[in-house]
Amino acid sequence: MSLTRQDVEKIAHLARLSITAQEMPVYVSSLSSIVDFVDELSRTDTEGVVPMAHPLDGQHQRLRADVVSESDTHEKYQLNAPAVTAGLYVVPRVIE
Amino acid sequence: MLHNLFIGELAERLSRREISSVELTRHFLSRIERLNPALNAFITLTGDQALGSAAAADARLGRGERGPLLGIPLIHKDIFCTDGVKTTCGSRMLDNFIAPYDATVVTRLKGAGTVMLGKSNMDEFAMGSSNETSYYGPVKNPWDTAKVPGGSSGGSAAATAARLAPLATGTDTGGSIRQPAALTGVTGLKPTYGRVSRYGMIAFASSLDQAGVFARSAGDAAAALQVMAGFDPRDSTSVDVPVPDYSKTLSQPLKGMKIGLLREFFADLEPRNAALLEDALSIFTGLGAETREVSLPHLPLSVPTYYVVAPAECSSNLSRFDGVRYGYRCENPKDLMDLYKRSRGEGFGAEVKRRIMTGTYVLSAGYFDAYYLKAQKARRLITDDFRSAFEKVDLVIGPTTPTPAFDIGAKMNDPVLMYLNDIYTIGANLAGLPGVSVPCGFVDGLPMGLQLIGPHFAEAKLLNAAHQYQQATDWHTHAPRGYES
Numbered sequence: 001m002s003l004t005r006q007d008v009e010k011i012a013h014l015a016r017l018s019i020t021a022q023e024m025p026v027y028v029s030s031l032s033s034i035v036d037f038v039d040e041l042s043r044t045d046t047e048g049v050v051p052m053a054h055p056l057d058g059q060h061q062r063l064r065a066d067v068v069s070e071s072d073t074h075e076k077y078q079l080n081a082p083a084v085t086a087g088l089y090v091v092p093r094v095i096e
Numbered sequence: 097m098l099h100n101l102f103i104g105e106l107a108e109r110l111s112r113r114e115i116s117s118v119e120l121t122r123h124f125l126s127r128i129e130r131l132n133p134a135l136n137a138f139i140t141l142t143g144d145q146a147l148g149s150a151a152a153a154d155a156r157l158g159r160g161e162r163g164p165l166l167g168i169p170l171i172h173k174d175i176f177c178t179d180g181v182k183t184t185c186g187s188r189m190l191d192n193f194i195a196p197y198d199a200t201v202v203t204r205l206k207g208a209g210t211v212m213l214g215k216s217n218m219d220e221f222a223m224g225s226s227n228e229t230s231y232y233g234p235v236k237n238p239w240d241t242a243k244v245p246g247g248s249s250g251g252s253a254a255a256t257a258a259r260l261a262p263l264a265t266g267t268d269t270g271g272s273i274r275q276p277a278a279l280t281g282v283t284g285l286k287p288t289y290g291r292v293s294r295y296g297m298i299a300f301a302s303s304l305d306q307a308g309v310f311a312r313s314a315g316d317a318a319a320a321l322q323v324m325a326g327f328d329p330r331d332s333t334s335v336d337v338p339v340p341d342y343s344k345t346l347s348q349p350l351k352g353m354k355i356g357l358l359r360e361f362f363a364d365l366e367p368r369n370a371a372l373l374e375d376a377l378s379i380f381t382g383l384g385a386e387t388r389e390v391s392l393p394h395l396p397l398s399v400p401t402y403y404v405v406a407p408a409e410c411s412s413n414l415s416r417f418d419g420v421r422y423g424y425r426c427e428n429p430k431d432l433m434d435l436y437k438r439s440r441g442e443g444f445g446a447e448v449k450r451r452i453m454t455g456t457y458v459l460s461a462g463y464f465d466a467y468y469l470k471a472q473k474a475r476r477l478i479t480d481d482f483r484s485a486f487e488k489v490d491l492v493i494g495p496t497t498p499t500p501a502f503d504i505g506a507k508m509n510d511p512v513l514m515y516l517n518d519i520y521t522i523g524a525n526l527a528g529l530p531g532v533s534v535p536c537g538f539v540d541g542l543p544m545g546l547q548l549i550g551p552h553f554a555e556a557k558l559l560n561a562a563h564q565y566q567q568a569t570d571w572h573t574h575a576p577r578g579y580e581s
Contacts (some may be wrong), residue, residue, distance in 0.1 A: 004456075007457075009455070010566070011323070011453045011456050011457050011460070012366055012453060013437075013448075014456050014460060015411060015440075015452050015456040016126075016415075016418075016433075016436040016437050016440055017440050017441045017443070017449055017452065017453065018437040018438045018440070018441030018442070018446070019439060019441060020441075021451070023449075026368040026446075027449070027450065027453065028510050031450065031453055031454060031457070033511070033512050034403060034450075034454050034511060034512060034515075035275055035333075035454075035512075036334070037399075037400060037403065037465065037472070037492075037512045037515075038400040038404050038458075038471070039400075040397070040398050040400045041344070041397065041401065041404070041467070041470050041471060041474055042295055042466065042470065044397060044470075044477075046470060046474060046476055046477070047471035048474060049102075049476050049477060050473075050475070051473050051476065052471050052472050052474035052475045052476040052479060053303065053472060054303060055289045055303060055479070055525075055526070055527060055554065056288075056289060056290055056335065056527025056528050059290070059333070059335070061332060062329075062332060063191050064329070068225060073196065076196045077196050077421075077422075078424075079194065079196070080193055080194060080196070080421070080422035081422060082194070082422075082424075082425035083417065089420050089421060091432055091435060092429050092430070092431050092432050092434075092435055093431075094432055
């Protein structure tokens with residue numbers, strides 16, 4: 001196994017995912033096999049190759065004029081929220 | 097029967113007012129009601145709304161308006177936001193999500209007068225090659241319901257093959273249109289990265305995702321792409337390149353077209369798959385195309401490269417699902433961290449969590465250079481290989497998949513084995529290239545596809561080659577047993 005249970009617990013925490021005790025061994029084994037599989041890349045010579053972040057050349061982030069283009073639709077959007085009070089999203093108390 | 101007609105023929109009958117869009121819509125809705133229970137190709141049916149849209153299309157036709165898609169029923173993959181209609185992306189996370197706006201693809205197709213019959217089933221967040229990761233259960237392949245239809249756009253593919261609609265949208269991040277098209281015997285087009293707007297299309301891997309279409313012929317796919325393609329200021333990756341008239345070049349002779357045989361694709365091909373491709377090559381040469389071998393030496397790196405890049409981008413994109421603004425929220429969170437972790441842990445399925453964790457790992461401190469940066473460099477090598485190939489040939493050809501549809505459950509416990517299913521499709525995504533899969537025969541009674549890949553924005557040439565192939569063959573007209581009549 002290239003990853004330990006502790007590794008996977010740490011990754012799950014970083015990813016903000018609760019993983020049950022039952023699921024954990026499955027992830028330790030499958031994530032290890034995926035990491036071993038992609039490790040094939042380490043045997044490739046990429047000396048001097050520029051990393052590619054975008055599939056098309058010469059594309060750049062467009063800017064638009066700084067003018068209001070959207071109307072206020074927060075009420076419609078908040079219909080999908082699990083908990084809303086007075087137009088605000090409700091979460092468990094953060095500051096005591 | 098109406099459902100065996102191509103879109104061009106349907107549009108003609110609609111324009112001559114021999115049939116109405118309402119009649120056509122009722123015909124497909126009744127097929128869905130009768131045939132879909134065995135397939136599970138839908139997550140949401142929108143029959144009432146469809147009849148309303150069909151009546152509106154009929155009114156437009158009545159006023160003398162004409163259009164290639166006016167009054168034509170279709171299905172949208174449940175990854176596209178549809179205003180006022182549940183949009184789940186195949187996930188429990190979005191089981192209660194009513195999209196508050198339309199995706200640009202939906203807006204454009206709606207404007208052209210199409211009639212949405214429903215939202216198709218898919219792998220959860222488009223992560224899968226078999227449509228088995230859906231929260232709503234696997235989709236069955238109409239050619240054999242013990243087999244997968246491919247994924248992630250499995251519902252759209254199965255529904256098109258079963259003639260439940262003449263047209264269905266899909267998305268392709270690593271093969272999610274072409275692979276299920278091949279496994280269900282339909283035509284599947286993945287356009288160039290940036291050709292079709294992704295506004296309102298739920299993101300998986302943003303440097304790879306592209307919207308496309310399933311149809312039963314290249315000509316039908318061309319008609320749909322004509323409407324879907326084009327610049328959209330609401331998508332920052334949308335490219336402002338003019339959209340050619342695809343119908344004009346569809347029937348151009350292939351004389352002199354240079355088609356490259358990808359040596360790496362043909363290397364370990366199963367003999368029966370190889371034989372089908374040999375037959376296809378002789379069709380293409382008979383049509384006047386020239387074939388020559390080309391090599392993409394870095395192509396074998398494409399699967400490991402993809403399974404670093406795509407999970408990395410997915411872990412970033414899916415961080416938006418926080419149980420606060422929309423989507424699933426766990427019961428009785430004890431604090432904010434518990435809310436995040438349990439909402440995500442309970443809302444996402446096993447494969448999505450696996451990909452998020454893979455992505456989190458390859459982006460984490462100490463591993464970023466070894467995995468993510470390395471994969472981006474390998475991606476450049478693969479892309480450069482394609483570029484050199486397209487200096488010598490117009491298009492390249494290869495198989496779409498290594499095998500026909502496999503049994504439901506066969507690869508679910510071995511993610512790496514499942515990932516290798518995309519070995520022939522992933523290269524085009526990494527390089528941002530357009531690709532099309534067209535039916536090219538059968539192995540064990542199951543359909544197989546051949547794939548054509550072209551340079552950026554060469555959709556017209558791809559569709560031209562695919563259309564001419566379909567004029568010379570009839571593989572694309574075969575219907576699965578039980579779905580012809």
